[in-house]
Amino acid sequence: MTVRVKICGVTRAExxxxxxxxxxxxxxxxxxxxxxxSIDLDRALEIRAAIGRRAILVGVFVxxxxxxxxxxxxxxELDMLQFHGDxxxxxxxxxxVPVIRAIRARAGDAASALAQVRAxxxxxxxxxxxLYGGTGVARPLEELRGIDLSRVIxxxxxxxxxxxxxxxxEPFALDCxxxxxxxxxxxxxxxxxxxxxxxxxx
Numbered sequence: 001m002t003v004r005v006k007i008c009g010v011t012r013a014e015x016x017x018x019x020x021x022x023x024x025x026x027x028x029x030x031x032x033x034x035x036x037x038s039i040d041l042d043r044a045l046e047i048r049a050a051i052g053r054r055a056i057l058v059g060v061f062v063x064x065x066x067x068x069x070x071x072x073x074x075x076x077e078l079d080m081l082q083f084h085g086d087x088x089x090x091x092x093x094x095x096x097v098p099v100i101r102a103i104r105a106r107a108g109d110a111a112s113a114l115a116q117v118r119a120x121x122x123x124x125x126x127x128x129x130x131l132y133g134g135t136g137v138a139r140p141l142e143e144l145r146g147i148d149l150s151r152v153i154x155x156x157x158x159x160x161x162x163x164x165x166x167x168x169x170e171p172f173a174l175d176c177x178x179x180x181x182x183x184x185x186x187x188x189x190x191x192x193x194x195x196x197x198x199x200x201x202x
Contacts, residue, residue: 126156
């Protein structure tokens with residue numbers, strides 16, 4: 001099984017182009033204002049124009065109003081929506097594109113947390129009491145062995161060094177943001193290429 005790769009927190013068109021050229025399947029753009037990787041609609045439109053339909057474009061939202069999400073979904077023709085806050089199931093329902101529910105599970109709680117997800121896909125991130133993702137903190141991959149990960153995106157602390165081990169678990173995809181950066185929101189193209197190449201080796 002080929003594991004897909006999602007490069008998240010992309011803030012620049014040139015980084016999106018580099019990620020797609022290296023083989024990224026999904027590009028995540030962040031609309032959560034407090035995040036150092038947040039971008040406005042104009043920058044997001046540049047990224048969409050740069051990648052066209054060569055990769056799936058995912059809009060990442062945290063406790064956002066439905067009208068805010070819908071405006072960006074339409075303007076950018078987003079392929080998927082990722083909910084990374086405290087949204088309830090109603091907020092995730094009724095969208096015309098697939099939905100990703102991010103969960104910030106504590107170590108040892110992954111299986112029970114994933115079992116409760118009703119969205120199309122679950123993104124398993126590392127728990128942090130104050131942050132909605134992007135912590136760069138890795139979770140023990142051992143706890144995921146034996147779990148059906150066919151609709152799970154593994155996130156949290158991934159980098160070129162552990163991409164192969166994570167991919168060996170055969171999830172739907174791997175998600176990486178800070179692990180391929182030289183500064184928050186600025187991707188390191190060498191790390192991008194290494195991460196994606198390593199994710200393909202299983």
